Amino acid sequence: MTDGSSPLAPDSGAAPAPTPTPSPGSPPAPAPASGRGQDPDARRRSRRRALLLLLLLLLLATGVLLWFFNGPGSDDGSGDDSNGSPRGDLTRAAALLRDAPALHYTGTMAITGAEGGEDARVDLIVSNPADALGTLRMPDRPALDYVGIDGRSFLRGNTEAWQSLGMAEKSKVLAKNPSMVQPGMFFSQDLATTLAPPALAKTVAAEDVPDEKITVGKPITVGDHTCTPFHIDDTTVCLSDERVDGARFVDRVTFPGGSAVLDIKALSRQEVERFSTDFRSKLPLIRDAVDPRIKVTNQMLRDYKGACAPTACVFTTRVTVMFLGTTSDPDASKPVPVTYSWAIDRDGTPVEVDPECSGTLLIKPGESEDLSCTGTGPSVGSGASRGQYTGKITISDRALTPKEYDRLVNLAVDNSEKIAALPDLPTA
Known part of the structure; x- marks a missing residue:
């Protein structure tokens, strides 16, 4: 029969079992696995060591990452790597x-x-x-x-x-x-x-x-x-x-x-202001600038030396423009401004020429244009039938059209105002 108690439960009325005593020379009994028998101060010291080791590892990892992304350390002793790095110096400059x-x-x-x-x-x-x-x-x-x-x-x-x-x-x-x-x-x-x-x-x-x-x-x-x-x-x-x-x-x-x-x-x-003034004063020199890639030639078609009427003579020349650069250059097909001016004399004396005897025209590279000019001399004396006329034309290309030059003049004025509005560089 059973009385409801477990056969494995200790008898409450029995005396407690004696604690075994190690015999001399035998090894000590192992400490309980739960650590409940360990010194509390020792446990705290162990935890502190673990935390310090973890913190040291974190600091070391952070330093390695900073060095990797920003390069060697600062050269000004500040510890701020971006301030002294080559990239930082160049960026600020x-x-x-x-x-x-x-x-x-x-x-x-x-x-x-x-x-x-x-x-x-x-x-x-x-x-x-x-x-x-x-x-x-x-x-x-x-x-x-x-x-x-x-x-x-x-x-x-x-x-x-x-x-x-x-x-x-x-x-x-x-x-x-x-x-x-x-x-x-x-x-x-x-x-x-x-x-x-x-x-x-x-x-x-x-x-x-x-x-x-x-x-x-x-x-x-x-x-x-x-x-x-x-x-x-x-x-x-x-x-x-x-x-x-x-x-x-x-x-x-x-x-x-x-x-x-x-x-x-x-x-x-003061130097900036002087530059702006000097620049605008020098700009007119580009108005008559030429383009070394352009060559302009002329061929006199009629030169009526000694064959004109006593009081008038007409001269004609053919002007041709050539582009000396590569044909793939965008300017190779751009019309070129060509200035021309005629001078005519009779028997060594300059005579009046028509208004159209000087001016500017646009000619595309590879193309030609014929230009004529009439010179009118004074009446001749009794018995004279003709005079000796000589005609000469001066031609030149221009790098800029009048419209382009005017635009650059206006641009120079605008740029001068922009410069004046910019702050001076700081000084040491």
């Missing part, structure tokens, strides 16, 4: 340049076809909207005046100056008028467009260049101070070791292959 009213460039530049293969000496001021004024000079040769506006470059110089640029055969013709020069003729790119402050800022920012292609060299001396070269792929930007509002100014830029090495200076407000 670019921001400083972007809204500069104008910059002054001096240095050397390779010129395609230049005499002796030497570099030209450059002295240019380029404004924020890419207006430019200055000079180019080969060593020990006369300078050529440079004007840049709206992506177009114009040069004016004497015969010797053009010869120094490798234009010996055309130097006499080029010396007569300013010339509009295209990228690739002397420079790989339009100077004013490339050196305008926003364009230079884009070069300095180098957003398309990966960080691993940006390296920093040892400081060099530029003028009366030092700058640190930042090698951006195949371009070198030298940043001043002085900081202005946390940014470093660009003291020098070296373009790929050393094609140009230019020192850079900021302009004061």
Whole structure:
């Protein structure tokens, strides 16, 4: 029979079993698995060690990630990696340049076809909207005046100056008028467009260049101070070791292959205003500029020397325009402005000519136009039947139509106002 109690339950009335005592030399009994017998202080110390180890691992992982994404640590001791990284320095330098009213460039530049293969000496001021004024000079040769506006470059110089640029055969013709020069003729790119402050800022920012292609060299001396070269792929930007509002100014830029090495200076407000005034005063020289890619010829169709009526003579010539560049060039089919002016004399004395004997007309490359002019002389004395007439026409192409020139004049005024509204660069 059972009384309802479990046969495995201890007898409540029985004495408790004695705790076994280890015999001498036997190993101690193992601690309870639950740890309830462990010292509470030991458990707390163990937990603290585990937490400290975890925190150390987190800090180490964070440091590795920051180094991976931002590069080596700061060079100014601030601990802020972005402030001292090459990318950060270039970004701030670019921001400083972007809204500069104008910059002054001096240095050397390779010129395609230049005499002796030497570099030209450059002295240019380029404004924020890419207006430019200055000079180019080969060593020990006369300078050529440079004007840049709206992506177009114009040069004016004497015969010797053009010869120094490798234009010996055309130097006499080029010396007569300013010339509009295209990228690739002397420079790989339009100077004013490339050196305008926003364009230079884009070069300095180098957003398309990966960080691993940006390296920093040892400081060099530029003028009366030092700058640190930042090698951006195949371009070198030298940043001043002085900081202005946390940014470093660009003291020098070296373009790929050393094609140009230019020192850079900021302009004061007075210098900016003087540039704007000088630029507008120099702009008229481009009105009569020619395009070296254009050749204009004429063939006299009628030259009535000694065969005219006593009081009148008509001369006619055929004017032909040729484009010397490649046929794929968009300008190869663009009508060319051609100016012409007749002069007629009878027996060595100039005579009156009709109003249509001078003017401007548009002729497409590869096409011709016939031009005529009537010269009227005074009445002749008794017994005279005819006079000896001589006619001469002067022709020249023009790089700009009158409408295009007027547009550039208005653009120069607008650009001057834009420059005046830009803030001065901060100074140290």
